[in-house]
Amino acid sequence: MTAEPDFRLRALPAVDDVLKQDAATLAIARFGRPAVVKAVRQALEAARDALRAGKPQSSRPDAIASAALATLTAEARSNLRPVFNLTGTVLHTNLGRALLAEAAVEAAVAAMRSAVALEFDLATGKRGERDDHLRGLLGEFSGAEDATVVNNNAAAVLLTLNTLAKGREAVVSRGELIEIGGAFRMPDIMARAGARLKEIGTTNRTHYKDYAEAIGPKTGLVLKVHTSNYRIAGFTKEVGAHELAALTRERGVPLVHDLGSGTLVDLAGWGLAHEPTVAETIADGADIVTFSGDKLLGGPQAGFIVGRKDLIAKINRNPMKRALRIDKIRLAALAATLRLYRNPDALADELPTIRLLARPQLAIKAMAHRLLPIVAAKLGARFNVEVIACASQIGSGALPLETIPSAGLAIRPRTARGAGRSLDRLAAAFRRLPVPVIGRLEDGAQILDLRCLEDEAAFAANFAALDLGDDHGVT
Numbered sequence: 001m002t003a004e005p006d007f008r009l010r011a012l013p014a015v016d017d018v019l020k021q022d023a024a025t026l027a028i029a030r031f032g033r034p035a036v037v038k039a040v041r042q043a044l045e046a047a048r049d050a051l052r053a054g055k056p057q058s059s060r061p062d063a064i065a066s067a068a069l070a071t072l073t074a075e076a077r078s079n080l081r082p083v084f085n086l087t088g089t090v091l092h093t094n095l096g097r098a099l100l101a102e103a104a105v106e107a108a109v110a111a112m113r114s115a116v117a118l119e120f121d122l123a124t125g126k127r128g129e130r131d132d133h134l135r136g137l138l139g140e141f142s143g144a145e146d147a148t149v150v151n152n153n154a155a156a157v158l159l160t161l162n163t164l165a166k167g168r169e170a171v172v173s174r175g176e177l178i179e180i181g182g183a184f185r186m187p188d189i190m191a192r193a194g195a196r197l198k199e200i201g202t203t204n205r206t207h208y209k210d211y212a213e214a215i216g217p218k219t220g221l222v223l224k225v226h227t228s229n230y231r232i233a234g235f236t237k238e239v240g241a242h243e244l245a246a247l248t249r250e251r252g253v254p255l256v257h258d259l260g261s262g263t264l265v266d267l268a269g270w271g272l273a274h275e276p277t278v279a280e281t282i283a284d285g286a287d288i289v290t291f292s293g294d295k296l297l298g299g300p301q302a303g304f305i306v307g308r309k310d311l312i313a314k315i316n317r318n319p320m321k322r323a324l325r326i327d328k329i330r331l332a333a334l335a336a337t338l339r340l341y342r343n344p345d346a347l348a349d350e351l352p353t354i355r356l357l358a359r360p361q362l363a364i365k366a367m368a369h370r371l372l373p374i375v376a377a378k379l380g381a382r383f384n385v386e387v388i389a390c391a392s393q394i395g396s397g398a399l400p401l402e403t404i405p406s407a408g409l410a411i412r413p414r415t416a417r418g419a420g421r422s423l424d425r426l427a428a429a430f431r432r433l434p435v436p437v438i439g440r441l442e443d444g445a446q447i448l449d450l451r452c453l454e455d456e457a458a459f460a461a462n463f464a465a466l467d468l469g470d471d472h473g474v475t
């Protein structure tokens with residue numbers, strides 16, 4: 001047993017021999033010599049390990065060269081790959097949230113390829129302002145006097161707090177001290193912004209008099225936060241935006257409303273629950289409203305700050321603004337996205353976020369029935385596949401308790417023994433597809449919610465490449 005591996009180890013080729021193979025020549029042309037030499041050394045090392053472990057392994061130079069080429073090709077593929085989002089969450093933060101409208105994609109590509117009049121006024125030939133590209137559009141849809149834009153809504157909240165409440169108190173209800181996931185916790189953001197958090201009321205009830213008593217000479221602002229990802233129900237009390245605005249106006253302190261997702265249009269028009277719009281929030285008397293670009297609005301990642309002209313001017317004078325601003329590519333995509341709102345009737349066609357949210361269950365179900373035989377045939381006898389009704393979510397904290405009736409495929413192993421492991425391996429095989437398919441595990445099934453699947457043919461072609469791995473004995 002000991003002599004044989006030694007003998008076989010000596011049969012492995014030298015690096016130079018491997019580099020003479022056709023696959024290595026191809027690899028050198030594509031990836032450069034240093035990378036190929038490194039990959040060949042690694043392939044030889046792996047072969048040595050396999051032989052020592054008594055595993056089958058070819059010692060032929062062309063096999064080693066092919067292994068090195070395969071590794072380099074796999075490494076060259078971006079990890080930021082397109083996937084099929086069949087999770088049922090339309091605005092999935094981990095899958096990049098909103099898909100951009102074609103008009104936004106075109107505008108972004110044009111801005112990437114060319115110099116643009118980013119901070120240049122074409123009418124006068126003088127220096128212009130980056131924000132001018134969005135000011136008018138945002139004013140048009142929100143009714144706000146002025147607007148600016150930064151990297152994301154977290155940045156919008158940070159910048160607003162730092163500008164208006166640094167070294168001062170920010171008054172906020174205990175029922176609104178949210179954590180949104182990741183490291184975005186309102187009390188921490190306050191601390192980073194240099195504002196002193198003044199919590200008022202209780203988790204479930206905050207009264208008008210709590211605000212009235214808390215506002216004093218040290219108050220920088222009053223903050224209202226849209227409770228994006230939870231809802232407090234039961235014995236509750238919250239002071240309405242209108243009433244609160246009357247109080248803050250009388251006391252001369254700004255009322256800032258972090259809307260989170262923020263929408264420019266009433267979603268009820270597409271059969272979804274009503275979410276307060278930016279215009280309604282401004283009309284209710286908020287002095288500043290902050291919201292995201294890539295949630296319900298359907299654009300690229302960005303954070304909007306809209307509201308009173310004097311306050312926006314102050315925000316723009318904060319040196320932090322320079323560190324949080326966005327680039328020409330996103331600016332172009334945002335402006336193109338916002339322009340679509342000029343024709344609300346066409347939004348369900350043009351804006352993927354609204355289009356996907358508005359897709360009727362019946363149409364999704366029909367697609368599920370068409371895909372069922374394709375998926376079932378590929379999965380074989382070990383899995384049972386059926387069309388199911390399911391519930392999609394908007395995601396990213398918008399309308400947290402609302403679900404949208406949807407449809408999809410439920411895939412279950414036919415035998416209960418080892419079902420959990422079998423489902424995990426199935427999910428892994430889906431992730432290995434040329435375009436990885438991401439579903440969700442629920443009730444002992446792999447669920448593919450088809451709400452966000454639009455290109456049925458592409459899905460079918462991709463699915464044909466599914467390799468469950470078992471005929472190679474791979475685990």
Ligand SMILES: *Cc1c(COP(=O)(O)O)cnc(C)c1O
Pocket residue numbers: 152153154155157180184225226227228258259260261291292293302303396397
């Ligand atoms: C999502 C959200 C944020 C953070 O917005 P990003 O654009 O992800 O930075 C802040 N506040 C609320 C209420 C939110 O829902």
